[in-house]
Amino acid sequence: MESPSRNWWRSGAPWISLHGTAVAACILLAGGLLALIMVRGLAFFWPTQVQEIIYLEPDGVESRIVGQIHGVEHVDSGRLADEGSDAGTVIERVLVKTGNRDIAGQDFRLLRGDRILRQSAPLSLVALERLEWGVFFGQVVGLRSYGSLLPSSDVWADFQSMIGRARYLREEARELERGPIADINYRLEQLRLEERERELDGDPDPVAAAAAASERRALQERYRGLESQLLAIEEQLNRDHVIVRISRDASNDREMPLRSIIDAWRPNDMSLLSRFGHFFRKFGSFITDEPREANTEGGIYPALFGTVLMVLLMTVFVAPLGVVAGVYLTEYARQGLLTRFVRISVNNLAGVPSIVYGVFGLGFFVYTVGGGIDRLFYEEALPSPTFGTGGLLWASLTLALLTLPVVIVTTEEGLARIPRSLREASLALGATRWETLWRTVLPMASPAIMTGLILSIARAAGEVAPLMLVGVVKLAPSVPLDGNFPYLHLERKFMHLGFHIYDVGFQSPNIEAARPLVYATAFLLVAVIVLLNLAAIHVRNNLRERFRGVEV
Numbered sequence: 001m002e003s004p005s006r007n008w009w010r011s012g013a014p015w016i017s018l019h020g021t022a023v024a025a026c027i028l029l030a031g032g033l034l035a036l037i038m039v040r041g042l043a044f045f046w047p048t049q050v051q052e053i054i055y056l057e058p059d060g061v062e063s064r065i066v067g068q069i070h071g072v073e074h075v076d077s078g079r080l081a082d083e084g085s086d087a088g089t090v091i092e093r094v095l096v097k098t099g100n101r102d103i104a105g106q107d108f109r110l111l112r113g114d115r116i117l118r119q120s121a122p123l124s125l126v127a128l129e130r131l132e133w134g135v136f137f138g139q140v141v142g143l144r145s146y147g148s149l150l151p152s153s154d155v156w157a158d159f160q161s162m163i164g165r166a167r168y169l170r171e172e173a174r175e176l177e178r179g180p181i182a183d184i185n186y187r188l189e190q191l192r193l194e195e196r197e198r199e200l201d202g203d204p205d206p207v208a209a210a211a212a213a214s215e216r217r218a219l220q221e222r223y224r225g226l227e228s229q230l231l232a233i234e235e236q237l238n239r240d241h242v243i244v245r246i247s248r249d250a251s252n253d254r255e256m257p258l259r260s261i262i263d264a265w266r267p268n269d270m271s272l273l274s275r276f277g278h279f280f281r282k283f284g285s286f287i288t289d290e291p292r293e294a295n296t297e298g299g300i301y302p303a304l305f306g307t308v309l310m311v312l313l314m315t316v317f318v319a320p321l322g323v324v325a326g327v328y329l330t331e332y333a334r335q336g337l338l339t340r341f342v343r344i345s346v347n348n349l350a351g352v353p354s355i356v357y358g359v360f361g362l363g364f365f366v367y368t369v370g371g372g373i374d375r376l377f378y379e380e381a382l383p384s385p386t387f388g389t390g391g392l393l394w395a396s397l398t399l400a401l402l403t404l405p406v407v408i409v410t411t412e413e414g415l416a417r418i419p420r421s422l423r424e425a426s427l428a429l430g431a432t433r434w435e436t437l438w439r440t441v442l443p444m445a446s447p448a449i450m451t452g453l454i455l456s457i458a459r460a461a462g463e464v465a466p467l468m469l470v471g472v473v474k475l476a477p478s479v480p481l482d483g484n485f486p487y488l489h490l491e492r493k494f495m496h497l498g499f500h501i502y503d504v505g506f507q508s509p510n511i512e513a514a515r516p517l518v519y520a521t522a523f524l525l526v527a528v529i530v531l532l533n534l535a536a537i538h539v540r541n542n543l544r545e546r547f548r549g550v551e552v
Contacts, residue, residue, distance in 0.1 A: 322407025358466030361398030403456030414448025
């Protein structure tokens with residue numbers, strides 16, 4: 001009679017428990033990573049208190065430091081020997097975000113805890129978000145308009161009102177630049193290319209030339225009118241200034257134009273409700289605004305838009321190619337040595353490094369196909385390339401090739417699971433082979449095909465290496481979708497969340513200040529991938545419900 005322990009081992013229960021433990025560990029690790037990214041990223045938008053610190057400098061002089069405490073560390077005093085510390089003791093160091101980079105030359109400063117004399121959080125301390133030089137900390141002490149100091153009983157309330165006015169004027173100027181002015185410049189460029197095309201064709205066509213000249217004069221006249229409006233807005237933006245105190249000495253007060261200030265808040269004087277309002281407002285602006293300061297400030301709207309658009313285009317390209325290839329290999333190809341070789345090649349392509357696809361896309365799509373298109377259809381724009389350089393189209397096609405093996409394999413597996421009896425029954429009822437495939441087999445295999453698309457979307461959205469060769473850039477002047485014909489400009493370069501993370505995290509001159517932005521962008525990239533996958537999973541589940549009666 002066998003012992004219970006031997007029966008327990010033979011039953012396979014230990015391996016089931018081991019597999020369950022491994023799955024639980026993987027889920028915990030993935031959840032912990034996502035939680036870390038989420039907490040570090042979302043903390044970037046929370047209004048942290050601004051501290052006023054009286055600090056004893058190494059030369060014995062007391063200084064006033066205003067900033068946000070970002071962390072505390074304990075180090076051996078031997079590392080601080082150059083500051084006169086005795087070896088063998090532990091010294092506390094406080095990392096303070098001092099901002100005011102245009103004055104101090106840096107955003108952060110490490111302070112020794114034993115030299116901090118006093119620390120407080122006055123309600124009057126303000127944080128200013130600026131177009132340049134990062135955040136500014138200080139106290140608003142006065143307002144100036146047209147060079148004259150404004151009398152005010154409530155400087156902060158008047159300051160908020162003036163910021164709202166400046167924000168409205170700045171948005172009006174931006175709409176002029178991105179709207180009618182950009183349209184005029186685009187049309188002027190089109191007229192120049194049309195004139196160049198007539199020159200290359202040897203067709204003077206005086207009627208067309210006269211019409212183009214007349215349209216050009218009308219556009220230039222309209223441009224001058226819009227330029228006058230823009231100059232008037234700029235004059236209004238330059239009239240108001242705010243006076244900010246950064247030390248106890250009034251002689252060090254700094255005056256800055258309100259046009260350079262995006263937002264202002266007093267974090268020490270905010271209720272919990274107002275803090276949440278500030279949090280959601282900043283998170284919304286992070287999604288909808290454009291980047292500033294070499295991507296280390298502002299929002300990520302162009303990168304978010306480019307990522308989603310590229311993935312959607314990649315899906316449009318890879319779905320029919322992958323499905324058609326899988327259907328041919330399963331339903332039509334003669335099963336022999338050649339077919340097995342093709343399947344092995346497809347499986348091997350799934351393991352090729354992504355940068356190799358980027359090199360292929362650069363050599364074939366960009367230089368060969370794009371260069372040929374330029375010579376055939378865009379000769380008037382040469383030597384400036386139109387399609388002969390990296391762009392949205394070539395990036396989408398490169399990622400389509402990258403994920404094509406996944407779609408082919410899942411399509412084959414889905415088709416192989418359809419019982420042969422269903423095909424024979426359809427043929428017996430008089431359906432052709434094509435009708436059987438289109439009306440019976442493919443709909444039942446669609447959940448497996450959607451699984452392949454889900455996997456391809458998840459991989460493509462996070463790829464960076466091949467995109468660096470075929471179209472992604474650090475800063476794009478405009479998104480590939482606008483109001484000018486043909487509306488979707490596949491030849492344009494674009495921004496991508498993955499490359500944005502790489503650029504901010506590894507190419508930024510101010511790594512410590514950019515680190516929260518890296519976490520926030522990474523969190524948003526994960527959220528985009530999850531949302532795209534959830535949409536695909538929803539479609540797949542609906543298809544499964546529709547064909548529940550068939551084993552797929």
